[in-house]
Amino acid sequence: MLGAAGRMGATVCAAVEGAADLELVARLDAGDEVTPQTLRGAQVAVDFTVPSATEANVHALIDAGVHAVVGTTGWTDESRGRVVEHLARVAADGGPSLGVLIAPNFGLSAVLAMTFAAKAARYFESAEVVELHHPDKVDAPSGTARHTAAAIAAARADAGLGPSPDATESGWEARGADVDGVRVHAVRLRGLVAHEEILFGNAGEQLVIRQDSFDRVSFMPGVLLAVREVSARPGLTVGLENVLDLA
Ligand SMILES: NC(=O)c1ccc[n+]([C@@H]2O[C@H](COP(=O)([O-])OP(=O)(O)OC[C@H]3O[C@@H](n4cnc5c(N)ncnc54)[C@H](O)[C@@H]3O)[C@@H](O)[C@H]2O)c1
């Protein structure tokens, strides 16, 4: 476990220790090197660290010949591309065929909300995303909201829809972040864990898709599923929806 002392890391350690078919062999956190020695024979590593560290961790895991399940946010097309290249280079050099699974959200409610939103997107003139999280979160907008907005944008483009209508002329800072042309609003509030609302509008009607993770245990079935499945999926997989056959 990388990030073992963190909120998610501690929860994952407990979940792995409670699973009869899994064994927790190493707990690493900031300042620990990621090497075959420190990984202590692990077949799969789980990374819940920080956006500034996760890419280097994944490259170190690939060099160590260990499959990776990554929940840390902050990934871009470029950083994912570097992982794809690294995996291909290792395989071409006769190294192990490794799997890396990066998912911005392992909660079933969140994965389903994103899937439903991607399906609905083509039918609505307007679409916006609101994500709501605990105030100790270091990145905004959330990885889940970015993934959701990207899927909505792709579905709108496929359907030939233009931008959502918006007559704003001033005060753009109040209109949230622009993720692939979809407005994303980030709320940080003590008492929250992780929540998302996807709003769709047409003349005279609205569809709201909402999911709530009230406790970090909600992410554990998805994390454990990914740990069990990642070695059977060589290369890079992005999103738990692919493992759940929802994509
Ligand atoms: N995919 C999901 O379902 C999901 C769910 C919750 C959180 N997250 C994401 O997971 C990440 C962690 O969230 P959190 O709430 O557990 O954060 P946290 O701050 O509680 O934990 C992060 C841990 O990583 C450690 N760390 C920092 N740099 C490190 C390094 N180089 N190597 C190893 N460990 C290092 C920190 O010391 C800390 O213990 C965030 O990016 C968050 O957005 C994803």
Ligand SMILES: O=C(O)C1=N[C@H](C(=O)O)CCC1
């Ligand atoms: O607590 C966090 O931080 C979370 N981050 C993820 C995100 O950025 O989407 C998933 C939910 C919890």
